[in-house]
Every structure is written in C-alpha cells, then in structure tokens.
Amino acid sequence: MKILVTVKRVIDYNVKVRVKPDQSDVDLANVKMAMNPFCEIAVEAAVRLKEAGIATEIVAVSVGPSACQEQIRTALALGADRGIQIDTAEPPESLVVAKLLAAVVAAEQPELVILGKQSIDADNNQTGQMLAALLDWPQATFASALALQEGRLEVTREIDGGLQTLSLALPAIVTTDLRLNEPRYASLPNIMKAKKKLLEVRTPAELGVALKAHTRLLKVEAPAERQGGIKVGSVSELVEKLKSEAKVI
Amino acid sequence: MREAMEFDVVIVGAGPAGLSAACRLMQLAAEQNRPLEVCVVEKGSEVGAHILSGAVFESRALDELFPDWQERGAPLHTPVTTDEVYLLRNAEQAVKLPDALLPKSLHNAGNHIVSLGNLVRWLGEQAEALGVQVFPGFAAAELLYDESGRVRGVATGDMGVAADGSHKDGFMPGMELHARYTLFAEGCRGHLGKQLAERFELARNADPQHYGLGIKELWDIDPARHRPGLVIHGAGWPLDKDTGGGFFLYHAENHQVVVGLIVDLNYANPWLSPFDEFQRLKHHPVLKQYLEGGKRVSYGARAIAKGGFNALPEMAFPGGLLLGCDAGTLNVAKIKGSHTAMKSGLLAAETVFAALTEELADSAWAPRWKAAFEASWLHEELYRSRNFGPALHRLGPLAGGAFNFVEQNVFAGRLPITLHDRQTDHARLRPAAEFSPIAYRKPDGVLSFDKPASVFLSNTNHEENQPCHLVLKDGALPLRENLPRYAEPAQRYCPAGVYEVLGAEQGEPRLQINAQNCLHCKTCDIKDPSQNIVWVAPEGGGGPNYPNM
Ligand SMILES: Cc1cc2nc3c(=O)[nH]c(=O)nc-3n(C[C@H](O)[C@H](O)[C@H](O)COP(=O)(O)OP(=O)(O)OC[C@H]3O[C@@H](n4cnc5c(N)ncnc54)[C@H](O)[C@@H]3O)c2cc1C
Ligand SMILES: Cc1cc2nc3c(=O)[nH]c(=O)nc-3n(C[C@H](O)[C@H](O)[C@H](O)COP(=O)(O)OP(=O)(O)OC[C@H]3O[C@@H](n4cnc5c(N)ncnc54)[C@H](O)[C@@H]3O)c2cc1C
Ligand code: SF4
Numbered sequence: 184m185k186i187l188v189t190v191k192r193v194i195d196y197n198v199k200v201r202v203k204p205d206q207s208d209v210d211l212a213n214v215k216m217a218m219n220p221f222c223e224i225a226v227e228a229a230v231r232l233k234e235a236g237i238a239t240e241i242v243a244v245s246v247g248p249s250a251c252q253e254q255i256r257t258a259l260a261l262g263a264d265r266g267i268q269i270d271t272a273e274p275p276e277s278l279v280v281a282k283l284l285a286a287v288v289a290a291e292q293p294e295l296v297i298l299g300k301q302s303i304d305a306d307n308n309q310t311g312q313m314l315a316a317l318l319d320w321p322q323a324t325f326a327s328a329l330a331l332q333e334g335r336l337e338v339t340r341e342i343d344g345g346l347q348t349l350s351l352a353l354p355a356i357v358t359t360d361l362r363l364n365e366p367r368y369a370s371l372p373n374i375m376k377a378k379k380k381l382l383e384v385r386t387p388a389e390l391g392v393a394l395k396a397h398t399r400l401l402k403v404e405a406p407a408e409r410q411g412g413i414k415v416g417s418v419s420e421l422v423e424k425l426k427s428e429a430k431v432i
Numbered sequence: 433m434r435e436a437m438e439f440d441v442v443i444v445g446a447g448p449a450g451l452s453a454a455c456r457l458m459q460l461a462a463e464q465n466r467p468l469e470v471c472v473v474e475k476g477s478e479v480g481a482h483i484l485s486g487a488v489f490e491s492r493a494l495d496e497l498f499p500d501w502q503e504r505g506a507p508l509h510t511p512v513t514t515d516e517v518y519l520l521r522n523a524e525q526a527v528k529l530p531d532a533l534l535p536k537s538l539h540n541a542g543n544h545i546v547s548l549g550n551l552v553r554w555l556g557e558q559a560e561a562l563g564v565q566v567f568p569g570f571a572a573a574e575l576l577y578d579e580s581g582r583v584r585g586v587a588t589g590d591m592g593v594a595a596d597g598s599h600k601d602g603f604m605p606g607m608e609l610h611a612r613y614t615l616f617a618e619g620c621r622g623h624l625g626k627q628l629a630e631r632f633e634l635a636r637n638a639d640p641q642h643y644g645l646g647i648k649e650l651w652d653i654d655p656a657r658h659r660p661g662l663v664i665h666g667a668g669w670p671l672d673k674d675t676g677g678g679f680f681l682y683h684a685e686n687h688q689v690v691v692g693l694i695v696d697l698n699y700a701n702p703w704l705s706p707f708d709e710f711q712r713l714k715h716h717p718v719l720k721q722y723l724e725g726g727k728r729v730s731y732g733a734r735a736i737a738k739g740g741f742n743a744l745p746e747m748a749f750p751g752g753l754l755l756g757c758d759a760g761t762l763n764v765a766k767i768k769g770s771h772t773a774m775k776s777g778l779l780a781a782e783t784v785f786a787a788l789t790e791e792l793a794d795s796a797w798a799p800r801w802k803a804a805f806e807a808s809w810l811h812e813e814l815y816r817s818r819n820f821g822p823a824l825h826r827l828g829p830l831a832g833g834a835f836n837f838v839e840q841n842v843f844a845g846r847l848p849i850t851l852h853d854r855q856t857d858h859a860r861l862r863p864a865a866e867f868s869p870i871a872y873r874k875p876d877g878v879l880s881f882d883k884p885a886s887v888f889l890s891n892t893n894h895e896e897n898q899p900c901h902l903v904l905k906d907g908a909l910p911l912r913e914n915l916p917r918y919a920e921p922a923q924r925y926c927p928a929g930v931y932e933v934l935g936a937e938q939g940e941p942r943l944q945i946n947a948q949n950c951l952h953c954k955t956c957d958i959k960d961p962s963q964n965i966v967w968v969a970p971e972g973g974g975g976p977n978y979p980n981m
Contacts, residue, residue, distance in 0.1 A: 195891075197477075197977050198979070199888060213553065215891070370604060371567060371570065372435070375437075
C-alpha cells in the first residue's frame with residue numbers, strides 16, 4: 184500500500200506568536216519554523232504502517248515556498264521514502280491546498296492519505312475534509328488509533344462524548360489527533376540519508392490547479408492582555424466581588 | 433549500544449567560531465579538490481536559536497572568509513552612524529562623554545549593527561551550501577578519547593530519557609561522532625571546553641577567566657524616535673561603584689532597538705540581581721527617551737568571557753582546539769567577540785586542513801597552530817587590549833578608565849606592562865550579612881518587567897520529563913551553606929528564575945530548580961560561590977528560541 188502524508192511548515196509551537204505592528208499578519212521574520220505537530224503524528228503513523236509491513240511506500244508532500252523542503256527532509260529522515268514540494272509563494276488557503284493534493288493523488292494513486300487534523304498556525308481543520316470531498320473518498324478525522332482489518336481501515340476517533348470506531352473502505356483519508364502516537368526523533372544517520380532521498384518540485388501549473396483565493400486576510404490582532412488577578416480574603420468577599428465588580432452573578 | 437559515524441573534522445557549536453571554521457575547511461577542500469567530511473553539532477533547535485549578542489559587528493574576519501558577503505546577502509544592513517558614550521550619575525542624570533575622550537577602541541565607524549543570530553543563520557546556510565553536515569537539535573554531551581588519551585570526537589546526548597533515568601517510548605541513544613580533529617566552539621563557558629581545560633591543564637599559565645552576564649531585550653519603538661545606526665554605550669548607575677559593567681542601546685533596522693546590560697560577575701554583594709539592575713536601568717532618561725511608547729519583543733541572557741589575553745588558555749590539545757569564546761578570544765576593550773571568534777575559526781581551519789593533508793602528528797601540528805595564531809591579527813589585537821579588563825578590575829572604574837584611555841589612545845596598547853587579575857569571579861562574592869538587601873522597585877509593566885514575563889519572550893522550552901541539566905555536586909549544599917551565608921544568590925543572579933528557595937517562611941526551606949526555564953547563559957556554573965552547580969547539556973533542541981537576537 185502506498186501512503187501519502189502531508190507536512191506543513193508552521194511557526195514552531197515554542198515560539199510566542201507576535202503580530203506585526205501594522206496588524207497585516209503574524210511576524211515570521213527569522214522565527215523558528217517547524218513541521219506542524221499533527222503532521223509529525225501523520226508521518227509517524229505512516230512509518231509505523233510501513234514497519235508493520237502494511238505500507239510499501241511513503242510519499243511526503245508539502246505545499247509552499249522552497250523553505251518547506253526543510254520539513255520534507257525531516258519527514259524523509261523520520262522514514263518517508265520520497266518527497267514532493269508543490270511550489271507556491273505562500274502556503275495557499277485550505278481549498279487550494281486540497282485541490283493541489285487531489286492532483287497529486289491522481290498522479291500518485293495512493294491508497295491512503297494521512298493529514299494532520301489541523302495546522303497550529305491557521306487552525307482551519309478543513310484540508311483533510313475538503314480533500315475527501317474532492318476525491319469522493321471516505322474519511323476519518325481526529326484519529327486516535329488506526330488498524331488494517333481484512334482490507335478495511337479501522338479508525339478510532341476522539342469525539343466529545345468518548346470514542347467512536349469507524350470502518351472505512353480504501354482508498355481513504357485519515358486526519359490525526361494528538362493521541363494517535365508519539366513521534367520518534369530523527370537520528371543523525373537518517374538525517375544524512377534523507378539528504379540523498381528524492382525530492383521533486385512541482386508547480387501548480389503542472390498540476391493544472393489555479394491558485395484562486397476565496398478568502399482575504401483583513402487583520403490579525405493579538406488577544407487582549409490578561410489583567411493581573413487579586414487575592415480575596417473570604418468566600419463572602421469573593422461573592423461580593425463577583426457581583427459588584429465582575430458582574431457575573 | 434551507541435553507533436559511530438566517522439568524519440575528518442567534527443565541530444561542536446554552530447556559532448560564529450564553529451561555522452567560520454566549517455566554511456573555511458570546505459573552501460580549502462574545494463580549492464585543493466580534496467574530499468572532506470565536516471560536521472557541526474548545535475544544541476539549539478535551529479542554527480541561531482541560542483545566539484544572543486549585541487551586536488556591533490566588525491567585518492574583518494567575514495571579509496576574509498567571504499569577500500563577496502554583500503552579494504551573498506549577508507544580513508549587515510545598518511552601518512554605524514554615530515557613537516555616544518554616557519556616564520550615568522544617578523537615576524536621572526548623565527554626562528555625555530565628548531568624542532575626544534573616548535578610547536579609540538570604542539569608535540565604531542565602519543562597523544555594522546547586526547543581529548548576530550541572523551548573521552549566524554546566514555553562515556549556517558553558507559556552510560550547508562559548501563557541503564558541511566549541520567545538525568541542529570543535537571548537543572555534544574560527552575568527550576571521547578582514544579587509548580593514547582587523544583580526543584577522538586564527541587558523543588551526542590541520548591534522547592528520550594525520563595527524569596528518573598529510565599528510557600521513554602522512542603528512546604534514542606546518542607551517536608559517537610569520531611573525527612581526526614574535533615573543534616570546540618561552544619561559546620563562553622562551554623561545558624565540554626571546561627572539561628578539556630581541566631584534563632589537559634590548558635589554563636596552567638593563564639590568569640583565571642573573568643565573566644560578565646549580558647541581559648538583552650529587543651524592542652519595537654516609535655518610528656519617530658528611531659535613529660538607525662546610533663550606537664550608545666554607557667556605565668555607572670544603576671551599578672554601584674564596586675560593580676563593573678556597562679549598558680548598550682543600538683538602533684537597528686525595522687524600527688527596532690536592542691538594549692542590554694552587562695554586569696561583571698566578580699561582584700561582591702550577593703543581594704545584587706543583574707536582572708533587576710537591568711530593569712531599572714531602562715527607566716533612566718538616556719534610555720527611556722527611545723523606549724517610551726515602544727513594545728518589548730524579545731528577552732534573553734548570555735554570559736561573556738572577558739578575561740582577554742591574560743586569561744587565554746592554550747587552545748590546542750591532542751586531537752583538537754578550543755575556539756572563540758570557548759577559549760576566551762573576546763576583545764574586552766572593544767566589547768566585541770564575534771569577529772575574533774570567527775578569526776579563530778579561520779586559523780583553526782587552515783592549520784587543521786594542512787595537518788590533514790600533510791598527515792601531521794600532534795607534536796608537529798600543535799606548534800604550527802601556535803605559530804599561525806601568534807602571527808595573526810587576532811593575537812595582535814588581544815595582546816594590545818590585555819590590560820583593559822584588569823585595569824578596571826584592579827584600579828576601579830575611574831582610575832582604571834583613565835589608565836585605559838591613556839594606554840589605548842596614547843600608546844595603542846603597546847605599553848610594556850601587563851596587569852593581572854588573579855582572583856576568580858566566584859571567590860569575590862562576600863557574605864550576605866556584610867550588605868543590606870537591595871530594595872528593587874516593582875516593575876511597571878511598561879518599561880520594566882518581572883522575570884516570568886521576560887522568560888516567556890525568550891521562547892525557551894525543555895522537554896519536561898528528562899534528567900535535570902543543572903547538576904548539583906552536593907545536593908544539600910545550597911541549603912546548608914549558600915542559604916545561610918549568601919542568602920542563596922542563585923535566586924538573584926539567574927536571569928530566568930530557575931532557582932527558587934520556597935517554604936522559607938514556614939521554616940522549611942527547599943530549593944526548587946525550574947530547569948525548563950533555563951536560557952543556557954551559564955551564569956550559575958560560573959558564579960556559584962562553592963562551584964557546586966554543573967551545567968550539562970540537556971536533551972538536544974531544548975533551550976531558548978531567539979528570533980533576531
Ligand atoms: C500543537 C499542540 C496541540 C495541542 N492540541 C491539543 C488538543 O487539541 N487537545 C488537548 O487536549 N490538548 C492539546 N495539546 C496539549 C495541551 O495544550 C497541553 O498538554 C496542556 O495544555 C497541558 O496542560 P498542563 O496544565 O499540564 O500544562 P503545563 O505545561 O503544566 O502548564 C501550562 C501553563 O502553566 C504555566 N506554568 C507552568 N509552570 C508553571 C509554574 N512553575 N508556575 C506558574 N505557572 C506555570 C505555563 O506558563 C502555562 O501557562 C496540544 C499541544 C500542542 C503542543
Ligand atoms: C549581551 C552581549 C552583547 C555582545 N555584544 C557584542 C558586540 O556588540 N559585538 C561583538 O562582536 N560581540 C559581542 N558579544 C560577544 C559575542 O556575542 C561573542 O563573542 C560571540 O558570540 C562568540 O562566538 P562563539 O562562536 O565563540 O560562541 P557562541 O556565539 O556562544 O556560539 C556557540 C554555539 O555553540 C552551541 N553549543 C554550545 N555548547 C554546545 C554543545 N555542547 N553541543 C552543541 N552545541 C553547543 C551554542 O548553542 C551556540 O549556538 C556580545 C555578547 C553578549 C552576551
Ligand atoms: S539556570 Fe544557570 S544557565 Fe540556566 S538561565 Fe539560570 S543561570 Fe543561566
């Protein structure tokens with residue numbers, strides 16, 4: 184089985200996000216970037232399927248400028264076999280990404296596509312769902328467990344009330360949740376080997392996809408700064424403050 | 433079982449020294465058409481993540497390494513236009529020194545204001561393009577020796593070890609990196625460099641190394657107050673007359689300024705808190721005039737090695753070299769260490785490359801290194817400024833300053849006298865009872881801030897479940913000796929609030945070490961009065977993630 188995994192280059196989760204003074208966007212100049220943590224989980228899931236003898240080849244795809252080759256190399260160091268960068272100036276909006284991925288799926292014919300449930304920069308939580316719709320494939324989002332049972336994919340999902348288990352026909356789309364696995368570290372020899380693995384660059388034009396924007400970013404604002412707390416001396420003081428100052432009861 | 437990889441040269445630390453050595457080695461290999469395997473390990477999550485500097489940058493070494501750095505897009509965008517030097521007399525007043533009174537070493541015409549972190553990121557790209565294997569996220573944790581006692585490389589730290597030493601899911605043992613030569617460029621107070629100096633007695637003919645703690649912030653300021661290229665240095669308030677140090681405020685690009693304070697770590701008063709001194713410094717009109725209406729963007733801290741020429745150890749040992757601030761090549765008269773660190777890397781590359789091609793034994797190679805070093809402008813520059821620090825330490829800021837002025841301006845450092853300063857920094861700390869505690873004002877949240885809010889902006893993080901990387905040789909010593917005698921100074925000198933004494937009011941004091949917040953500045957390793965704290969490398973990738981610092 185061939186697996187396609189998607190890896191997005193995002194601001195590192197350790198970095199405190201800063202809005203540009205003109206509020207046009209988040210400031211990314213010389214900021215540490217990394218693979219989206221949910222994409223790391225997707226890569227790990229694919230590598231485990233390969234180690235279990237289920238997957239035969241893993242192709243890692245990223246959409247964005249050439250800098251995102253760094254994240255593809257990371258995926259290759261973690262165990263993916265080859266990479267594809269779809270070259271765009273900025274990572275486009277989810278629908279365009281989904282269309283580009285659909286074109287890659289048409290060319291590569293994988294049986295399984297694993298994506299992160301969301302990227303921690305834009306938090307859209309929609310690329311996987313859009314891709315499933317475009318391909319008309321079954322999908323299982325928020326996966327916390329994954330197994331292959333007699334040619335069908337069994338996926339456990341985290342939902343508000345508990346766990347739900349789905350059985351999907353292949354080919355299928357899966358998006359990963361936090362508890363699916365704990366990604367491994369890349370080892371030095373694997374990082375060196377990753378530099379020699381095949382990494383193709385494709386353009387949207389080659390894939391026949393127009394980069395049409397459906398949304399426009401108007402403004403980014405930092406959340407209001409939290410006011411310092413106070414210590415209350417007694418329950419009655421607390422109740423009094425909640426009534427008269429916070430006006431919540 | 434650890435696996436091993438073989439290289440010609442392994443370099444520890446992707447700072448100016450390490451990356452300059454790496455680039456030069458590959459240039460030489462390309463010129464002579466010789467295959468060469470060079471790798472650089474860097475404990476930060478990416479190249480530049482742990483670099484914190486001023487910085488006013490002198491491009492002399494860069495000119496030698498990449499004469500075409502401009503075309504290659506090196507991030508030197510802001511030439512210095514004006515130098516101003518102030519003596520702060522108190523919280524309100526200051527004297528601006530007339531130009532004619534400045535030591536020549538403090539004139540910066542021809543230099544650039546840079547983010548050293550960004551310059552190092554660029555150097556990292558050049559190194560990779562030249563074929564160097566650069567491995568960020570991997571700390572060199574252990575020295576490796578061959579049977580003859582020669583250094584044969586380093587081992588990277590294990591990944592995925594729990595706090596109790598057990599192996600977590602995904603445990604990955606460290607790698608042995610073997611090399612014919614290993615170059616240590618860990619910066620000030622490198623933890624492997626320290627072990628090498630002890631083992632090979634590299635400092636036997638040198639004065640003890642002296643240190644300062646540099647605390648720095650990056651600010652977005654009101655564009656109307658921005659004067660790109662303006663360089664301000666100063667000394668005096670808020671530090672008392674017995675405490676050495678000075679501040680800087682540089683107007684960089686993009687309506688940003690960097691502001692920082694360096695406090696000499698030979699201070700005596702254990703109540704002193706470099707962090708709080710820096711916070712109150714920003715309220716002085718000389719600094720406030722630029723910061724007011726601005727917004728703090730980043731915060732960090734790093735020690736500097738400022739002992740200069742007299743404290744410089746032997747840099748060569750069997751199998752390798754100590755480079756840059758790992759040895760102590762900073763020029764304290766200029767307060768600049770990046771161009772000298774780079775030059776040490778270039779010299780190292782040239783001698784090591786010659787040794788590899790000619791297959792020299794250490795006995796033949798070490799003298800060559802020494803000769804090359806002694807014939808270089810690096811040696812000349814450090815020699816001329818050798819009295820600058822000791823004069824300040826021994827004669828005090830005023831008389832020492834006068835001495836430095838005459839020596840540097842009139843005699844250009846050529847006077848045939850050498851001042852020494854033979855007391856270690858940690859030994860200068862006096863008992864708390866000899867001083868009264870310093871009452872620092874509460875930060876106002878506009879110009880001054882508390883430690884947690886500051887550390888937050890350093891983007892520092894360490895995997896929580898791992899062995900503590902701040903090792904106490906004697907776990908009971910802090911409460912037994914440091915607390916009663918020095919009121920545990922680590923609470924105040926650590927710029928990240930890593931050391932906290934809790935429960936003292938209830939009469940049950942205990943020391944809590946918040947290792948996750950560590951900024952890798954190395955101050956605790958330097959200033960602990962009993963030398964009881966040993967900084968070791970945490971799991972690779974941990975530590976600050978400085979942007980533009
Ligand atoms: C990319 C990403 C996505 C995630 N998505 C999800 C998700 O979808 N669902 C989910 O359930 N979880 C998610 N998590 C995990 C979740 O965010 C964290 O595990 C959770 O917030 C940890 O809670 P905690 O209280 O244990 O955190 P801690 O790390 O213990 O503490 C968090 C807070 O406590 C403060 N703090 C820490 N130490 C101290 C101290 N000594 N004194 C005072 N304050 C302190 C910190 O500053 C911080 O504000 C995600 C994590 C990441 C990285
Ligand atoms: C506040 C401040 C202001 C300064 N201002 C100026 C200035 O204006 N001009 C100037 O020229 N100089 C200035 N300096 C000095 C200058 O920054 C240093 O001299 C210079 O950075 C030294 O370069 P280096 O390569 O020796 O070490 P560093 O720059 O410290 O680099 C060492 C690198 O090695 C890594 N490392 C360390 N140990 C290990 C390990 N065991 N394994 C893997 N990686 C490791 C570190 O993470 C780091 O990336 C200033 C310094 C400070 C702190
Ligand atoms: S724990 Fe030590 S090295 Fe870390 S920030 Fe504090 S003083 Fe610096």
